[in-house]
Structures are given as C-alpha cells and as structure tokens.
Amino acid sequence: MKVLTEERQNAILEQLKKSGIVKLQELVQLLDCSISTVRRDLQELEDQGKLVRIHGGAKAITTLQNEPGVLEKASKNVQGKQKIAKLAVDQIEADEVIYLDAGTSTQAMIPYMANLRSVLVVTNGVQLASQLADINIKTYLVGGELKNTTKAIVGADVVETIKNFRFNRAFMGVNGVHPKFGFTTPDPNEAAVKRAVLMQSEVGYFLADTSKLNEVSFAKVADLEAGILITDEQDSEVLQRFEQIGEIMEAEK
Amino acid sequence: MKVLTEERQNAILEQLKKSGIVKLQELVQLLDCSISTVRRDLQELEDQGKLVRIHGGAKAITTLQNEPGVLEKASKNVQGKQKIAKLAVDQIEADEVIYLDAGTSTQAMIPYMANLRSVLVVTNGVQLASQLADINIKTYLVGGELKNTTKAIVGADVVETIKNFRFNRAFMGVNGVHPKFGFTTPDPNEAAVKRAVLMQSEVGYFLADTSKLNEVSFAKVADLEAGILITDEQDSEVLQRFEQIGEIMEAEK
DNA sequence: TTCAATTCAATCAAAATCAATCATAAAACG
DNA sequence: CGTTTTATGATTGATTTTGATTGAATTGAA
Incomplete structure (x- = not known):
C-alpha cells in the first residue's frame, strides 16, 4: 500500500x-x-x-486566540507568520534581554518561547505581556498611555522609558519594507518608539511577510541597513534586491 | 513509553x-x-x-483573579461586590484623575464607568487597562515587572512612577480590614504600591466585602483612618465598631 | 524535646527517544 | 536507457526521560 x-x-x-x-x-x-x-x-x-x-x-499549537477560518488563514498568511516567528525565536539565546513590539507578528513568537530559560522580555504590548507572563517568562511592561485600538502603549513617555534600557535583541513588526524608503509603519508615534528601541539594541530584527515587501507605509522607522529583515519571501529576484542593501534572514519551505 | x-x-x-x-x-x-x-x-x-x-x-494556586471553581466564596459575594463597585463609581466626578488597583473588586467597577466623561484612569492592572481602553476611557498603565499570577504590575519601579503622579481619587481592594491592624494584603510588594498611591491621592477608598471585615492578612497597607472603607456589611454592630475609627460608606440593598 | 515514619532532593543506571547518516528503491528527468 | 532526484527504512551514537536508591529534611506523636 x-x-x-x-x-x-x-x-x-x-x-x-x-x-x-x-x-x-x-x-x-x-x-x-x-x-x-x-x-x-x-x-x-x-x-x-x-x-x-x-x-x-x-x-497541537495553542494560539490562545481563537482559530482563524480557512479563508482568513490564506488572506492573512498565517503560515508565513508562523515560520517567521519560529526563525525569530531561534535567534534568542539564554540570559538575554529581549524587546518585543506590540503586534501580531511578534505575538506569533510567544508559543515558541516557552522553553527559553532566564530571558527578560520587555514589551509595550498589553496582550503580549499577559501571554508572556502566562508561560512564565519574566516580563517587563513599559508604562504609558494605552492606545485602545491596538492595545499598545505609545507616546513620549515610552520613548523616554526605553532610553533607560539596553536590549540584546529587539523584534519588531513593520507594515512596509522598501529598498529605498526602508522600514515604515502607519503611526508616527509607533515609529518613534521603534526607532528608540532600535537605538538601544545590539541587534534589531524586523518581521515582515511577503505582503509587506516593496510596500511603503506612512512613517519611516529606519533604513534597511539599520536592522535585519526576517521574511518568508521565496522569490529570489526580490530577495536579491533587498540583500544588496540590508541583511536578510529567510524562513524557508 | x-x-x-x-x-x-x-x-x-x-x-x-x-x-x-x-x-x-x-x-x-x-x-x-x-x-x-x-x-x-x-x-x-x-x-x-x-x-x-x-x-x-x-x-491549586489561589489566584486573586478569576476561577470561582474550587473555593466557592465568589458566587456569594458577587452581589456585594457589584453594589460596592457601583457605589465607588458614583464618587467619581468629571475631569478627575483616578487610580484603580489591580484586583477583582476594582475590576467590577469598570462596567459602571462607561458614562464617565473626560476622566483619566491610571492603573497597574493589565486586565483592567485593557477593559478600560475598550470602553474608551483614557487609560495610563504603570510600567514595571508583570506578576504572572495576578496580572498586576508590582515592584520598586511602580512605587517610583507613582510618586510622579497626583490623583483626585484612588480605589483599591484589600484582603483584610481590621479595627486594630488596619488594611492588609497578602503581598508586601502590592502593599507598598497601595501605600504609595495613598500618599499621592486626595482621597483613598478601600473596597472590601463582608468576608474581609475583621480579617487580617499579611502586609499592612495603612490604618483605618487613612482611607474611606466601602463595604456591603449590613450588621450595624460591626459597622459601628469600624465607624468609630475610620470613615465608612455602606452599599445597601 | 526525642524518635520513628514519611517525604524530599540528588544521583545514577537503564530504557526510550532523538538527530544524523547511509543505503536502497522508486520516481522523475533528459 | 542511464542518470539524477526523492522518499523511505535501518542503523548509529547522543540526548532525554524514567525508576530506583541514597542520605537529608520534614512531620507527627510520645
């Protein structure tokens, strides 16, 4: 048979x-x-x-958030996000201080982080902080005003707070990645926070699935060479164009 | 295997x-x-x-949060908690800056707060912050390390942060209220936070249902006269004993 | 207090499972 | 047809998990 x-x-x-x-x-x-x-x-x-x-x-994977339908899965590229998330978590080593952005890309990393030992995670995402604490990871939530739409903490206070910290690695989601315009997001406040984080990090990773490549959003965070792009893009032509400017990690297969 | x-x-x-x-x-x-x-x-x-x-x-872990599964005292006190919560919210006036403790007693206040206009709520409860943002209240979440059992932010950082603020009113839950030993909670860190809040508030309210009266927990927050007790106690004898020392508001029927 | 009985933490060897490698056989390709 | 590619199953040594054993710590009763 x-x-x-x-x-x-x-x-x-x-x-x-x-x-x-x-x-x-x-x-x-x-x-x-x-x-x-x-x-x-x-x-x-x-x-x-x-x-x-x-x-x-x-x-089975426990996403905590209810399972998206098949259609939803396809449109939101859940598979790609999972692969990216897994690759991102693989970069983390023991005893490090990590920053995690608020957002779905970074949220997807959490299930894979359960085995990490003695890391400290700093985040501005309320949802993420709660989930991180659930899997018993030492979690520090940045203080400030809560944005009700995204459940993220943003504003000038956050930037000031961030300046007092130093991260081994920072993981952030972005809405646009473009060879010329760099990493971009819709909200200038969030962009400012990401920029501050990047300044305080030894290494900064930007998580972006295929749909974000060659897109440009409103507020610029940084140039391509300022961080490492983690993506699931397969098209080698596209990849090459980005590789000429900044560092890339590809989540394959 | x-x-x-x-x-x-x-x-x-x-x-x-x-x-x-x-x-x-x-x-x-x-x-x-x-x-x-x-x-x-x-x-x-x-x-x-x-x-x-x-x-x-x-x-099993006795979480301050949810889970009325095993220790079934919650169901009995739900009514009392609601009454207390309603009375507490009634104290709030427009344009005030409010502090809300993490905990079930204060969480019960949120549904009644939907109509409040232009208040700013500061809290150290992650769950609460999220719910407050949902009903469109301007919310400020204090930064610091997240305690995974209660989803509250505690620690020295919080006390320092609190010192920079000034509140019109503060609402806090406690586990014990006693004529001699005052307001008490199980966690010394949380007690320290509550104490700091009390210092920065014009008025401090302590929410405690019948089961907490005449009880003593581990860490002392303050003496009875330092704050206003809001309770659903009906027994006039018990009430009198407390009234001789501190101010009380009774949530009736 | 002291003592006996449990229960605990630490250690070690045996068993199970894992990752990596290799050889075979089928499928794909030119 | 021959070559390459791919999927499979078996084998190896390494890793993880398990159960038993030890002495130390805790409990309850005398």
Missing part, C-alpha cells in the same frame, strides 16, 4: 485536531510506516508551524 | 482543578508511573507557576 507524504501529514494533523496530542508509536501503527518517516513528517509540520513537537510525539 | 509527559501533567492539573489538592500517592496510582516521575512533574509544574507543592502532594 502506497501512501503519499501529504496524505500522511494530513492524517497526523487530523489526529491532532481530535485529541490535541499524538504519540509517535500511535502514528507508526496508524500510518503503517517506519519511525523515521513519522519523525520526518513531524519535523516538517513543525517547521511549517502546524504543531509543536514534544518528547515522544507532538501536540 | 506509555503516557507522554504532557498528558501526565495535564492530568495532574485536571485533578487539581477538581479537588483543589492532590496527594502524591494518589497520582502515582492514577498515572501509573513511579514516584520519582510524579515528583518531577510536580516540580516542573511548580516552576511554571501552575501549582504549589506541599508536603505529600500539591495544591
């Missing part, structure tokens, strides 16, 4: 959806193939951000 | 949710594994802040 790779992986996800957790041995029996193959499938699915591997099997 | 680590730990938490306390021997039998393994699981879960280990087993 021949079973295609894709069928197997779908079956795994199906099983996960039902029980929330699957054992390696169960899958071997269910799919009637070798342990190696199941391992490879789980590895691939994890890279795609569709599950989290644990010792002896895998568990 | 028979059962995955994650499954075991979930089962433990499940059991805890039901009975509030679990014995080590019970778990060994229930999970069908060695004592060592159960110990390790409990250790891990404690590190994650999901339970508290005690000699011979573990108990």
Whole structure:
C-alpha cells in the first residue's frame, strides 16, 4: 500500500485536531510506516508551524486566540507568520534581554518561547505581556498611555522609558519594507518608539511577510541597513534586491 | 513509553482543578508511573507557576483573579461586590484623575464607568487597562515587572512612577480590614504600591466585602483612618465598631 | 524535646527517544 | 536507457526521560 507524504501529514494533523496530542508509536501503527518517516513528517509540520513537537510525539499549537477560518488563514498568511516567528525565536539565546513590539507578528513568537530559560522580555504590548507572563517568562511592561485600538502603549513617555534600557535583541513588526524608503509603519508615534528601541539594541530584527515587501507605509522607522529583515519571501529576484542593501534572514519551505 | 509527559501533567492539573489538592500517592496510582516521575512533574509544574507543592502532594494556586471553581466564596459575594463597585463609581466626578488597583473588586467597577466623561484612569492592572481602553476611557498603565499570577504590575519601579503622579481619587481592594491592624494584603510588594498611591491621592477608598471585615492578612497597607472603607456589611454592630475609627460608606440593598 | 515514619532532593543506571547518516528503491528527468 | 532526484527504512551514537536508591529534611506523636 502506497501512501503519499501529504496524505500522511494530513492524517497526523487530523489526529491532532481530535485529541490535541499524538504519540509517535500511535502514528507508526496508524500510518503503517517506519519511525523515521513519522519523525520526518513531524519535523516538517513543525517547521511549517502546524504543531509543536514534544518528547515522544507532538501536540497541537495553542494560539490562545481563537482559530482563524480557512479563508482568513490564506488572506492573512498565517503560515508565513508562523515560520517567521519560529526563525525569530531561534535567534534568542539564554540570559538575554529581549524587546518585543506590540503586534501580531511578534505575538506569533510567544508559543515558541516557552522553553527559553532566564530571558527578560520587555514589551509595550498589553496582550503580549499577559501571554508572556502566562508561560512564565519574566516580563517587563513599559508604562504609558494605552492606545485602545491596538492595545499598545505609545507616546513620549515610552520613548523616554526605553532610553533607560539596553536590549540584546529587539523584534519588531513593520507594515512596509522598501529598498529605498526602508522600514515604515502607519503611526508616527509607533515609529518613534521603534526607532528608540532600535537605538538601544545590539541587534534589531524586523518581521515582515511577503505582503509587506516593496510596500511603503506612512512613517519611516529606519533604513534597511539599520536592522535585519526576517521574511518568508521565496522569490529570489526580490530577495536579491533587498540583500544588496540590508541583511536578510529567510524562513524557508 | 506509555503516557507522554504532557498528558501526565495535564492530568495532574485536571485533578487539581477538581479537588483543589492532590496527594502524591494518589497520582502515582492514577498515572501509573513511579514516584520519582510524579515528583518531577510536580516540580516542573511548580516552576511554571501552575501549582504549589506541599508536603505529600500539591495544591491549586489561589489566584486573586478569576476561577470561582474550587473555593466557592465568589458566587456569594458577587452581589456585594457589584453594589460596592457601583457605589465607588458614583464618587467619581468629571475631569478627575483616578487610580484603580489591580484586583477583582476594582475590576467590577469598570462596567459602571462607561458614562464617565473626560476622566483619566491610571492603573497597574493589565486586565483592567485593557477593559478600560475598550470602553474608551483614557487609560495610563504603570510600567514595571508583570506578576504572572495576578496580572498586576508590582515592584520598586511602580512605587517610583507613582510618586510622579497626583490623583483626585484612588480605589483599591484589600484582603483584610481590621479595627486594630488596619488594611492588609497578602503581598508586601502590592502593599507598598497601595501605600504609595495613598500618599499621592486626595482621597483613598478601600473596597472590601463582608468576608474581609475583621480579617487580617499579611502586609499592612495603612490604618483605618487613612482611607474611606466601602463595604456591603449590613450588621450595624460591626459597622459601628469600624465607624468609630475610620470613615465608612455602606452599599445597601 | 526525642524518635520513628514519611517525604524530599540528588544521583545514577537503564530504557526510550532523538538527530544524523547511509543505503536502497522508486520516481522523475533528459 | 542511464542518470539524477526523492522518499523511505535501518542503523548509529547522543540526548532525554524514567525508576530506583541514597542520605537529608520534614512531620507527627510520645
């Protein structure tokens, strides 16, 4: 009996959806193939951000926010975001001080951060801070006025506060990335905060999926060379154009 | 392997949710594994802040926030809390700067605040800040380290920040109110914050339902005469005893 | 207080699982 | 047809998890 790779992986996800957790041995029996193959499938699915591997099997991803519909998934490029988020978290090392922007791109990083030991995360996102505390990560929330639409803390106070800190790494989302106009966002206040953070960071990463590349938003944060771009863009032509100016990390496959 | 680590730990938490306390021997039998393994699981879960280990087993975490599951005193006091909350909100006037403590008592005030015009609310409660922003109230969130159990921001930073502010009114919850020992809470850090707030406020209100009266918790916030007590106590004898020392507002019927 | 009985933390060896590699066989391609 | 690519299964040594054992700490009763 021949079973295609894709069928197997779908079956795994199906099983996960039902029980929330699957054992390696169960899958071997269910799919009637070798342990190696199941391992490879789980590895691939994890890279795609569709599950989290644990010792002896895998568990479904708990996003805390309710699952988006299929259509929504496609339009919002959830898969790409997951890959980017995973790659971003991989950069973090033990004992570091990290800054996380408010926003969905950075929020996607949180599920992958559960295993990080003794890191301190500073953020201006209320939602993020709450979730980070939930997984027991030392969290520092920047003080200031709360913007009710995005649940982010912005304003002059924030910039002043940020200046008292020093980060090993900062991760930020942006709405536009362009070879000439650099990293841009719609809100000048948020841009100012991001700029301040960048100044205080050893390394600054900007998270942007395909849809953001070659786009320009209103307020400029920084030039391309000021930070490292993390993206899921596959088109090598586009990538090359950006690589000539700034550093890029590609979340592949 | 028979059962995955994650499954075991979930089962433990499940059991805890039901009975509030679990014995080590019970778990060994229930999970069908060695004592060592159960110990390790409990250790891990404690590190994650999901339970508290005690000699011979573990108990559920008593979160100041939500969860009226095991310790069922919440349902009885919901009515009282509502009355107290309503009375508290009635004290607020237009154009004032208000401080709201993190906690369930103060959280109950929010629904009644929707009609307030041009007030600024300062808080150290992440949950509260989010809800306040939702009903379009100008909200300022104090910065600092986030305590994962109560979702409140506490610590030395908070006290320093508070000193830069001046409030027209401050509303705070307490766990104990006693004629002799004054207002008390379990966490010394939180007590320090409340004390600092009280110093910066024209008027300080303490919200406490019947069950808190004549109780004493660990850390003292202030003497009775330092603030106005808002309670739903009906017993006139008890009320008189407190009235001799401090000011009281009664939320009736 | 002292003592006995549990329970705990730390350690170690055995078992299970993992990541990496290699060889085979099927599929794809020119 | 031969070559390359790809997916699979088996094997290896490394890592993780587990259960048992030890002495130390805690508890409850005398």
